[in-house]
Amino acid sequence: MKFSVVIPSYNNASFLEQTIQSALAVLPAKDGEIILVDDCSSDESFKIARKFTKKIRLYRNQTNQGQAETTNRALRLAKGDQAVILHSDDVLHPCFYDVLSPLLEEFQSVVMAVGERIEIGSQGEIVVSPAPFYDDEYLIPGVEQAKVFLTTGFLPCQVLFRRKPVLSFGGAQRNYIANLDGLLWFKTALIGDVAYVRQPVCSYRRHDASTTSALNKSVEHLFAYYNTVTAMFCHARDHHDLILDGYRLRAFHRIAELAVRYGREIYSVGDTSLSKRYLLLAEAIDPNICNSAAYNELKDAVLMDQTVGTPYNNKMASYPPPPHSVKLSDLRKSKITEPTK
Numbered sequence: 001m002k003f004s005v006v007i008p009s010y011n012n013a014s015f016l017e018q019t020i021q022s023a024l025a026v027l028p029a030k031d032g033e034i035i036l037v038d039d040c041s042s043d044e045s046f047k048i049a050r051k052f053t054k055k056i057r058l059y060r061n062q063t064n065q066g067q068a069e070t071t072n073r074a075l076r077l078a079k080g081d082q083a084v085i086l087h088s089d090d091v092l093h094p095c096f097y098d099v100l101s102p103l104l105e106e107f108q109s110v111v112m113a114v115g116e117r118i119e120i121g122s123q124g125e126i127v128v129s130p131a132p133f134y135d136d137e138y139l140i141p142g143v144e145q146a147k148v149f150l151t152t153g154f155l156p157c158q159v160l161f162r163r164k165p166v167l168s169f170g171g172a173q174r175n176y177i178a179n180l181d182g183l184l185w186f187k188t189a190l191i192g193d194v195a196y197v198r199q200p201v202c203s204y205r206r207h208d209a210s211t212t213s214a215l216n217k218s219v220e221h222l223f224a225y226y227n228t229v230t231a232m233f234c235h236a237r238d239h240h241d242l243i244l245d246g247y248r249l250r251a252f253h254r255i256a257e258l259a260v261r262y263g264r265e266i267y268s269v270g271d272t273s274l275s276k277r278y279l280l281l282a283e284a285i286d287p288n289i290c291n292s293a294a295y296n297e298l299k300d301a302v303l304m305d306q307t308v309g310t311p312y313n314n315k316m317a318s319y320p321p322p323p324h325s326v327k328l329s330d331l332r333k334s335k336i337t338e339p340t341k
Contacts, residue, residue, distance in 0.1 A: 002031040003097060004080030004163065008070040009036055009088040013044040014122070015205060020052050022091040032097075033057060035078045036088075039070040045088065068172040068180060075163060075171050083163040085156035085181075091120070091203040092157060100160035103195040107139060107331075111192030112185065113160045115201030122207040132198040135318040137328045139195050143242065144322035146189040150232055150247050151254040153182040157202035165191050169239075176231060178224035186232045190240050195328070196321075219277045222259050226285065229255065249286070256286035260294050267301060275302050 005023040009016060023034050034056040038046045040063060049058050059077065061070060071085055082104055086092060096115070103113035119127045133154070165188065172184050229251050236242040263278030279299055282289045289295050300306065 001033060001079035002081055003028060003033070003101065004078035004083040005032075005034045005086050005092070006071065006074035006078050006083055007034065007036040007086050007088055008039065008067060008074055009041065009045050009049065010039040010064075010067070010070070011041045011043050011045060012088040013041070013048055015089040016045050016048050017051075018091060018124070019086060019088050020049065020056065022093075023086055024052075024055060025094050026092050026096045028097060033078065033080060035059070035074045037061065037070050037074040037077070039066070040064040066174070068174045068176065072167075072171040075167055078163060080163055082160055083166075084160050087156060089205045089207065090155075090157045091205070093201050093203065095199065096160070096201040099197060099199050099201055103197070104160065104162065107193065107195055109193045110139070110195045111142065111162045111165050111188055113195045113197075114154050114158050115197050115199050117155055117158050117202050117204050118200050120203045120205050122205070124203075127206055129200070132318045134196055134198070134321050136321070137197045138321045138325040139193060139328060139331055140322055140325045142189040142191065142193045144324060145194040146186050146236070147244065147247055148322055149182055149186040149189060150229060150244070150251040153179070153185055155202070155204050156181050157204060159185065161188060162192070173231065176224070176228045178221050179228040183228050183231055183235075187235060190236065190242070197328070219274065219281055222255060222262070222278075222281055222285075225258065226252070226255055253286045253288065256282040256289040257292070257294070259285065260289065260292070260298055264294070264298050267298065272302055272305075 005026070007019065007023065012019070020034070020036070026032075027034070034052075036049050036052075036056050036058050038049060038058070038060040040061050046060055049056070052058070057077065059073070061073070065073070074085075075083065082101060084092070084096070099115055100113040104110055116130075116132050118129045121127050166184070169187050169191075172180055173187075176183055232251075233244055233248065236244050259278045259282035263275045263282070266278065267275035275298065279295070279302065282295060
């Protein structure tokens, strides 16, 4: 089997049918499969999934296991050499497989092929089309991309990966909630290279009932995020003898920035008390955040009961690639198939 779409499903009945239909649309004519594992949904999700039993392989956990274990069970049940994790409220574009699979075929060092995304709302309307992450299309040394994952990352539906290498380290790590995907891609990048293209290959759905939205309403989310980033540093040191202390301050400054961002969102809906907690947490994680304009704007608003804007966090510019990356166009012209180490 060449390609597997794995869908860890939990309480997304409103969106699940569209998610499954999008997965069916990307399967190659032969040699593809869809694995859906329902994590004891309390809504109509499993009933909806049963309508597709002639086209997908459907399983249900006996008890609620959480996102990490449900994802891992689906990966273990899958048979494809290549796989994508599709959350049950997101959508794959019809081009997904045709754009990303050839990258894994062309470059044997690559363990992750990544495309771009658009972001949609609960009704499928486009919320935003972020600027492409990188300024061109690249083959990126895995270790260099792993350093990027310490501060930001890609969504599961953006990534086609080699399934066996991901299972070799256990897949998604249990007991981590916030930035679980970031930890998974960090570990994956440490065992192989990353190919990146700028074409959108999926739609990520933003809605109030999503796990991410729920987490952002609690300051405990940032403690969980902090723990996940700490796990990245520990994994690099313990399993790859890679010391990343030079990136620690940068990673934790990013968490402080997120605390300010969530504080702004919460303040805009009238929860001043929680906004204050986010401000205190941001300062505790990285005292240098007190020098940022966003921090001081929110602090002044909270203290003086002023209005503060909550602009959508839309990335407007693309980044240059990590060191030693090579443009895919240059590689193809020169017939080189590996990045410079």
